[in-house]
Amino acid sequence: MEALQNLNPWLLALVRVVLIVGFLLSIVPGLIWWERRLLSWMQDRIGPNRVGPYGLLQPIADGVKLFFKEDITPSSIDRLIYFVAPAIALFPAFTLAAVLPWGPAQGAYAYLTPIADVNIGVLYMLAISSLGVYGLVLAGYGSDNKYSLLGGLRASAQLISYELAMGVSLGAIVLATGSLKITDMVVAQEGALWGLIPALQNWNLFTPFGFVAMVVFLICMVAETNRAPFDLPEAENELIAGYHTEYSSMKFAVFFMGEYAAMLVFSGVVTAVFLGGYNLLPVNWEAMNLGFMQRVNDLGAPVWFIGKSAFVFSCYVWLRATLPRLRYDQLMSLGWKSLLPIAAANLILVASWIVVTEIYGAMIGWGFLLGAMFLATLFFLAMQRSSRALESRELLLVDEAQPRTIELVDPGKAVS
Amino acid sequence: MQMPELTPNLMFFGALAGLAALTGVGVVALRDPVRSALSLVLNFFMLAGLYFSLNAEFLGIAQIVVYTGAIMVLFLFVIMLLNLGGQKQSIEPRDFKVPFSLLLGFGLFALIASQLFQPLMHITKVATPSDWGSPQNLGVTLFTEYVWPFELASVLLLLGLVGSIMLAKRRF
Numbered sequence: 001m002e003a004l005q006n007l008n009p010w011l012l013a014l015v016r017v018v019l020i021v022g023f024l025l026s027i028v029p030g031l032i033w034w035e036r037r038l039l040s041w042m043q044d045r046i047g048p049n050r051v052g053p054y055g056l057l058q059p060i061a062d063g064v065k066l067f068f069k070e071d072i073t074p075s076s077i078d079r080l081i082y083f084v085a086p087a088i089a090l091f092p093a094f095t096l097a098a099v100l101p102w103g104p105a106q107g108a109y110a111y112l113t114p115i116a117d118v119n120i121g122v123l124y125m126l127a128i129s130s131l132g133v134y135g136l137v138l139a140g141y142g143s144d145n146k147y148s149l150l151g152g153l154r155a156s157a158q159l160i161s162y163e164l165a166m167g168v169s170l171g172a173i174v175l176a177t178g179s180l181k182i183t184d185m186v187v188a189q190e191g192a193l194w195g196l197i198p199a200l201q202n203w204n205l206f207t208p209f210g211f212v213a214m215v216v217f218l219i220c221m222v223a224e225t226n227r228a229p230f231d232l233p234e235a236e237n238e239l240i241a242g243y244h245t246e247y248s249s250m251k252f253a254v255f256f257m258g259e260y261a262a263m264l265v266f267s268g269v270v271t272a273v274f275l276g277g278y279n280l281l282p283v284n285w286e287a288m289n290l291g292f293m294q295r296v297n298d299l300g301a302p303v304w305f306i307g308k309s310a311f312v313f314s315c316y317v318w319l320r321a322t323l324p325r326l327r328y329d330q331l332m333s334l335g336w337k338s339l340l341p342i343a344a345a346n347l348i349l350v351a352s353w354i355v356v357t358e359i360y361g362a363m364i365g366w367g368f369l370l371g372a373m374f375l376a377t378l379f380f381l382a383m384q385r386s387s388r389a390l391e392s393r394e395l396l397l398v399d400e401a402q403p404r405t406i407e408l409v410d411p412g413k414a415v416s
Numbered sequence: 417m418q419m420p421e422l423t424p425n426l427m428f429f430g431a432l433a434g435l436a437a438l439t440g441v442g443v444v445a446l447r448d449p450v451r452s453a454l455s456l457v458l459n460f461f462m463l464a465g466l467y468f469s470l471n472a473e474f475l476g477i478a479q480i481v482v483y484t485g486a487i488m489v490l491f492l493f494v495i496m497l498l499n500l501g502g503q504k505q506s507i508e509p510r511d512f513k514v515p516f517s518l519l520l521g522f523g524l525f526a527l528i529a530s531q532l533f534q535p536l537m538h539i540t541k542v543a544t545p546s547d548w549g550s551p552q553n554l555g556v557t558l559f560t561e562y563v564w565p566f567e568l569a570s571v572l573l574l575l576g577l578v579g580s581i582m583l584a585k586r587r588f
Contacts, residue, residue: 081450123477130485134457137492141450149496154495160486167481180551406566 029059080189081142089135093261143246151242165339167221186277221407226319267312436462472549
């Protein structure tokens, strides 16, 4: 790695950028194939299996098809905004990947990861992910189509609502780590589990507050990337195709690519912040005198990181196969009345847990945290029971009481 | 007057400041409200870039999170919801207000420039230490030296929040 160290810093930065962008661009067809196959299996279908082995070349065939399709440009569009929107939709996914560490800072991957270890890592992430909405909104506005416009409007309202809960849920992890850097978060997760068991790693998933934050973050993440069940901006049975109705050929493909790249990058964020980053298993091998496994762990870091991200990506598909699309008022009340209060309560709990631990020591701190979380859960359940339920509608499809006979009309009578 | 030496820092500043000024003009001059809002977005980006170049990362990223990520999206939302088209010519050809306001505007600019320009003349590089605007330093400063103004500002924000809910929800 000395060769890298002596490289011109500009060239080194270029190498890091090319590694990430090249990887993301080349993995997107694979992601599309994987989603279609997994979704088919979950729905008891076979899915694309004709082009190439296991249908692996299907996305390439689709890409070629999209490339050669007629590029229809509507006549009454706002030209500048219409053409700029797909580019803006593509940009946040790739920019977001800049702060993801896919390998340890020392060892084989030093100087290669992450692209920029900025000391405002989490804030940078929130800033860039909040820019993702511009592509959708501008596409909706520029197309001069009322369905596109509605899709863009929905996108802006939805993303604003879920960004808040996302930021607050990450705030809890920032408090627990004591740093905004994503690299520091991964290193902090390599500590002893709950500060008690040195052989195991303290992944944020295993701490009570981390688990709550992760659930909130996962939901917000799906909403931020406009995936089912939060794909209201492109709800095809109401809005044709939503914000990208008027886009055809490669411009549509760019939207598609941006969506999948963003999904993978957000999966990477979950991996780094909650799932222990590039570590294979939540085990501190050196504490168990298994230095060999530690070397395996460090050398295979990118593989473990990508593997975990792929698992989170599969959860996206799982959600899509499982849940129907939310109604718009359900979407808003989930974001504002459930996720935001839960995330805020979690943040307050973590802050008071840190204070209690500082004053009374670790054991009382954990006792306090568990007791407070139990009380908070009870409080939330009581609140939910007392609050007015969402409007629910009942629809009678078949009435068992009525005899199921069809009355045939006598054609002779019908004429008169 | 001699030109200052062109350092990379100065070129960076010049590019950002020039674009910020251009987009600032665009906000006022463009007729289409969406384009006007978009140049405001670009303007905020340039401002954030200026903050970054002054080693104030937290301020810069907060600028992007709060203004570009939230407030401007809401602006666009409202503009699209009302479906405002391009504005028709609304200024009468011979309006005495135009030269008058131009005069006043340049007067204000001259007043500010006369005070600010002289001390800023020969500054070509950033004088702040590199961790000056880091989140750590900002947090420590906010919670020690400026804790009362900080708390007062948060109370003000809370008042605004409660007030907006009161306005929006008249029925209880």
